[in-house]
Amino acid sequence: MYGLCDCNNFYVSCERVFRPDLEGKPVVVLSGNDGCVVSRSNEAKRLGIPMGAPIYQLKELVEKNGVVCFSSNFSLYGDLSDRVMSILRQNTTRFEQYSIDECFINLDHIPAQEQKPYCERLVKYIKRGVGIPISIGIASSKTLAKVASKYAKKYKGYKGVCEIRSEEQRIKALSEFAIGDVWGIGRKAKAKLETRNVTTALQMTELPSSVIQYLLHKPGLLTWQELRGLDVIDITELPMKQSVTTSRTFANSITEQSVLEEQIANFCAHCARQLRTQHSVAQQIYVFAHTSRFRTDIEQHYLGELITLTMPTSNSQELIHYTLIAFRRSYRKGVLYKKAGVVLLKIMPESAVVPDLFDTKDRSKDKRLQQVLDHIDSRHGKRAIIFGSQMSPTQSQTAPIFKNEHKSPLYTTDLKDIITIKS
DNA sequence: TCTGGGGTCCTAGGACCC
């Protein structure tokens, strides 16, 4: 049996840990650049604030009801996520983290009739110890456990834990569960199933497998089996990410090359640092930048360049160097760039790199330098020391690049001294 | 005026091989 543990309204709950006065009030957390609503308290949901809505469209509703808005604060959410996850990890023999606020725990080390009370104690313990409310769904497959967790969240009477164990419970739960809410059924799959008059999860399980295979292929078939109680979806925790992305939307469009390059260098450095923390290297870089897709008054422009390196690396300086070369290949003067990003691909463990006989670079020297820089970073905080390319050489940009007007405190020391080195 | 960010898996089709 699995327990799917899901933090309730996670980002909002994180903000409330430090602001208990906001309990019972409508609260939302916004995406980067204070754009869209990405997390809502129950009160905000009740006001009809939809997930993903641009906040500027809700101005009136927000003001009228005193909705409290927060900019996203990912170091805070990551921190609280780690605390919740480490408790759950200690309470199972098999732990699989699925996202920042969700994980599956195996419950087979506990007798069947004890599993529900055990999970109820976990819910209480995490609320008391970390301050985050969670829900747990118990079932024999991951998809059914997700269904159960939705019921646990929906009805107060469950005290945060709902289980689907008997066949009767499974039929009952699925017969009232909308097809589009099933894990793995997105917009397209929902539409296809509706042409076969399927609107509930139960009706999907009643279609023959051949029809599911024809309509939805392998992923759909797996979901179908899971809904029937079979445990077939594997969430193998990849020890290493297969790609690393850093991208941002700017508060105002950027046209100036030097300003854009500074941002792109920053994105690249951020990716490279992530690579090093997982002791891996990348052999490909994809850099992109484009105009706002919502603007109809200007010509859309999309820049995307892929570079393959002869030697995979995690060295910031080297990655920034090639990223900027790629970027300059297609930067166009006068274009209003609204978003940009860097993706590192072809990732492999550092230990798997085979030295190149004809390599002209002194890699051990580069590595030692990088280690010193990382050491300074870890001691004095991120961006304590940065490359020159990460700072704009021109001062013409006066408007802020990003918007974060409602960010909660970081509870970490600010760095005043910034050392710059030539890159 | 203003509209997020970061991932994974699967499939079809092309290139290439014998």
Next chain:
DNA sequence: TCTGGGGTCCTAGGACCC
């Protein structure tokens, strides 16, 4: 007139997730 069969690997794009 008529142009095979079987396989692998890679890539781009679609779909989905939180």
